[in-house]
Amino acid sequence: MIHFNIDYFLLHLSRPGVSVTVLVATLVVSAILSFWVIASTKKHKTKRLLQVWIIACLLLMIDITVIERLSKQTSTGYQLIPFSSIGAIQSGLIETLYEKIFNVLFFVPYGCLLGAYFRHKTFMKAVVLGVATSVGIELIQLLTHTGTCEIDDVICNTFGCVIGTGTVITCKKIYEKLFLL
Secondary structure (H helix, E strand, O other), X not given: OOOOOHHXXXXXHOOOOOOHHHHHHHHHHHHHXXXXXXXXXXXXXXXXXXXXXXXHHHHHHHHHHOHHHXXXXXXXXXXXXXOOHXXXXXXXXXXXXXXXXXXXXHHHHHHHHHHHHOOOOOXXXXXXXXXXXXXXXXXXXXXXXXXXXXXXHHHHHHHHHHHHHHHHHHHHHHHHHHHOO
């Protein structure tokens, strides 16, 4: 039985190389921006602003996953077997569970921004772009030896992107029902 310890989880997130403050700030700003975009009537300015925020979010993700790790010795290699981390979690490596939860949360703001950007288009465009971004980050980590390239990370990141995109789409539908009767 795995016991989830929130204090240990927060300590894990605050380790060097992971800026929790920046991640939380990005989540909050993404949520506020998403609601503002949903309510906005100036589509042209909104698209430009979203493009800027998407680029800023991408740069932040690359900073956290690659640039901050360049000077540090990190594990390198690859793990191409899907769901291989489940075995590690079952064997008691709680650190792996926290890492996977972080990977999900890490892509939620990006998913929110993509969901807001593609608000009149398909859900799948945002998710496919989220998958492509995740694969790109994993490949950069592999090539720069700044982390392990894992399929499980791509799966978790994609799930986070789906959560973010779905949140924006759901909020948009609720907004339209409440205010645009």
